[in-house]
Amino acid sequence: MEFVEQENGSVLTLALKGRLDVSSSKAAEERILALIDAGEHRLVLDLAGLDYVSSIGLRVFMLVAKRLKSVDGRLALCALQPAIGKLIEIAGLEQVLRVFSTRKEAEEELAG
DSSP: OEEEEEEETTEEEEEEEEEESTTTHHHHHHHHHHHHHTTOOEEEEEEEEEEEEOHHHHHHHHHHHHHHHHTTOEEEEESOOHHHHHHHHHTTGGGTSOEESSHHHHHHHHHO
16 A cells, blocks of 8 residues: 655645555554644545555545544545445445545545
8 A cells, every 4th residue: 555645735635556455454544543643634535546445444434534523624535446436335435425526626625
C-alpha cells in the first residue's frame, strides 16, 4: 500500500494506491488515525489507485469516519474504481460515507 499526501488549504487529500486488505489495513488505519490525531479534520481519500478493498478495508473507512465525526471533522471518498464503489453500495455504506466522482468535487465540498 502506498500513500501520497497533498494539502489543499484546510483539506488534506490522501491518495491510496494498491490493495487495502488484511495485510495493509493495519498500517493504513494507523497512518490515517495519526493524521487525524495530529489535527487533520478535513480528509479526502482519493481511491483512484486502489485496486482492491476487502471487508477489513471497509472497516478502516468506517473507523476513520467515526474518528472524524468525534472531532467534528469530515471525510470524503473520491474516484472509486467501479468494483469498490459497488462493494460500498452492497455494504450499505454510501449512507455513511460521502462519495464523490472526482477529487476536485470532494475537496471543494470539504473546503466549503
